[in-house]
Amino acid sequence: MSKRVVITGAGIWSCLGTNMEAVKESLYNGKSGIGLDQDRLDYGYRSGLTGIVERPQLKGLLDRRTRTGLSEEAEYAFMASREAFQMAGIDDQYLLDNEVGVIFGNDSSASAVVESARIMAEKHDSAMIGSGLIFQGMNSTVNMNMNTIFHLRGVNFSVSSACASGSHSIGLAYMFIKQGLQDMILCGGAQEVNKYAMSSFDALNAFSVRMDDPTKASRPFDKSRDGLVPSGGAAALVLEEYEHAVKRGATILAEVCGYGFSSNGGGISQPSDVGSFVAMTRAMGDAGVTPDDIDYINAHATSTQQGDMYEAMALDRLFTGKHALISSTKSMTGHECWMAGASEIVYSLIMMQNNFVAPNINFVEPDEYSANLNLATKTVDTEIKTVLSNSFGFGGTNSALVIKRL
Incomplete structure (x- = not known):
């Protein structure tokens, strides 16, 4: 008999805000998070438009060794996951005492790869790269870091499915729980926002060049649309088997069905x-x-x-x-x-x-x-x-x- 799957926690770090309350205000008021990044234009982009995403300040939240292995998108994912676990009422002791899985959507980690190549080209010595860039540059960078930080011992893999990655990660977490293979899974998606991540998309002429008014550049379904605007951040959800959530007294936000x-x-x-x-x-x-x-x-x-x-x-x-x-x-x-x-x-x-x-x-x-x-x-x-x-x-x-x- 298949299990019911519910959402008991959610977290967000995006250009609309860095927590659920701030994002709610932006959504309700139709407030755009898009701006112009001059650094992209200087680098050679046709379009400097992007979602403006704040980098989190992790000093004091994570030790230096852990921070060294975090890619940009993993930083965002940590903040979103932290909020999601807090909302779900899951603390460190619970994570140490119970098996929780992690499935995240992430389909590239360009910045660390570019930086590693730059060091090799300049220094001609692989010892100069250091271990941090290895863990930052893998597509599984988000999973491996969330697994380590939160002591997650259940299912653990990344979903690389282009712009459907985050959705598939939720779908697969839903299927694992529905089939009774896990009681709880942290899932979501993460995307870096640096200039190295999106230059190949810019080369496809995929981006809007409506740079005179950035907040009006993204125009889904509108006849005058001229391309997308790249953005990023991270979103996290705690998915849980229904009876398991009820038993521990969790607040159920919605059901994935x-x-x-x-x-x-x-x-x-x-x-x-x-x-x-x-x-x-x-x-x-x-x-x-x-x-x-x-x-x-x-x-x-x-x-x-x-x-x-x-x-x-x-x-x-x-x-x-x-x-x-x-x-x-x-x-x-x-x-x-x-x-x-x-x-x-x-x-x-x-x-x-x-x-x-x-x-x-x-x-x-x-x-x-x-x-x-x-x-x-x-x-x-x-x-x-x-x-x-x-x-x-x-x-x-x-x-x-x-x-x-x-």
Whole structure:
């Protein structure tokens, strides 16, 4: 008999704020976290737009040796995980006495790799690299650091699935708990924000160049969109088996009840309305809900011409004439890449807990594909019981999650 899976803790470190309360205020007020990074332009980027993410001050929280092995994204993940565990009522002693797993989405760690190469090119001596950059440069940097810091002894691996990484990490944690293999898993997604991480995307002409007004650059579903804005940070969730949560007296924030996935099987950067449709319908089927039951959809929509178009086609097919409100929080955050699928569950959870739908800001005029969508272009005060959240990535990977209010 399958187990029920609930969320008992959540944490966030993003350009919208560095804790749940601050992010709630930004979401409700439609406040963008996007700005201009002159350092990127000096480095050779076409676009200097990015989410402005504060670096945490870890001195006093972690010892020097631990800090040395933390990549930028692992720093963010530590802060988000710390908040999530605190919210869930999980302290150090509990983590020492009980088996807890960790699954995080992370698909690159560029800064440490670039720094290692620079040292070798200048010094021609591998001894100069040091051990810290080794642990910072691996894709599993987040998992290995969270495992070490929090004494996690359960399932432990990274999910590298492009911009669906964070969503797949939640889906896989949900499946492990649902099958009775773990009682509790820390899961989420993390993304570095430094200039080294995104230069190859800039080379694809994927970024908006609307630099005269950064907060209006990310325009999901809008006819005049000209590309995405890169961003990052980290989001963390404590997923737990329902009876286990009840037994220890935890506050249950929501239930994870559906996970859907698909692959497009086409071009490496080609989105697909069919792939999107399959992931969404599979997630709703797993949750035992229909389009009529969905109150809010956090769309993947990154503000690219093709990506938004294909997702709009799938959303139109499923939800036109239904009551579900749709918005892309990327209009405020930019595209948080490897963390996006996790952060957007956290954003949706915040909306669910506080009875509002955050706006799809910067939407002025629909194109032919978004014209039928029930987009929330202003904050809407409304009860949200059931949420569908979409995440799609390069390589044709698609993920969708359904969460419910209990």
